[in-house]
Amino acid sequence: MTDETGESWLADDRRRVALGVVLAVVVLLAVVIGAVWLYSGHLYRTSYESEYTYEVTLATNGTLTNATIYLPVPEATDTADLGAAAVERGTNQSGPLAYEAVETERGPMLAVSAAEWTVTPEYYQFVERNGRGERVEIPESEYDPDDPSMVVNDTRSVSVAVTVPVDRSVDTGTPWAGEPLLRPRIDRRPSDCGSPGPEWRECYAFDAAVYASYDTTSDTEVYASTTLYGTNAWWVFGWSYDEYRDDVTVTLEGPKDGWTDATGTLETDTDQREPP
Incomplete structure (x- = not known):
């Protein structure tokens, strides 16, 4: 035989516990959000330049x-x-x-x-050394404008x-x-x-x-x-x-x-x- 009154009380207790948990979470979130907001305002005021x-x-x-x-x-x-x-x-x-x-x-x-x-032009060539590309300065006499590896800074x-x-x-x-x-x-x-x-x-x-x-x-x-x-x-x-x-x-x-x-x-x- 089922005690319906006992089950009803148990359900009510569970609802009250759940409601209490929800309220606690809401309060905690409000506290955290408020603290972050206050701290953000402090950071804003103290860092503003x-x-x-x-x-x-x-x-x-x-x-x-x-x-x-x-x-x-x-x-x-x-x-x-x-x-x-x-x-x-x-x-x-x-x-x-x-x-x-x-x-x-x-x-x-x-x-x-x-x-x-x-303004004195400077001439460079891109070369590979030890597996790495490098830009090295070269004399004007070696510069070839048709060579894509050579550039001039004028x-x-x-x-x-x-x-x-x-x-x-x-x-x-x-x-x-x-x-x-x-x-x-x-x-x-x-x-x-x-x-x-x-x-x-x-x-x-x-x-x-x-x-x-x-x-x-x-x-x-x-x-x-x-x-x-x-x-x-x-x-x-x-x-x-x-x-x-x-x-x-x-x-x-x-x-x-x-x-x-x-x-x-x-x-x-x-x-x-x-x-x-």
């Missing part, structure tokens, strides 16, 4: 003499004077080039100059960069509202981004200018690039960041003595996360 980086790159495939080049420079603000910082302590300053912040008819710019900037380049930290969040969404931007610049206008990206990235174009004066051969090319980054970064189980990027790049051909118009690009990040 903001900075500006100004970079200049020059490259040429021919010797330049009596060279002076004026490049766009970020406008000085109460927070940072990146042009002066690049001159005083920019990294990787090498070769015969001199750097100076100057005032021009189009506003402050970075002047790069040299009495002579020599370009000389230099780069200068400086990073300045700031004690506040950088406005990466609307940097024209108070952040330093490259000058000279006029007529900011919306433009297509050069490559696919997140939906919160917005791109703009603007008119800029570069001044160049130097003697060289007609087939010489000079590549000049100036880039400014305004970046916020934080670490929460991995680094994340948002930034704006301001850039002016030109390629000049042959001897020069005057201003060259250029089109700059500005990329902004409208999905900015402010520190709590």
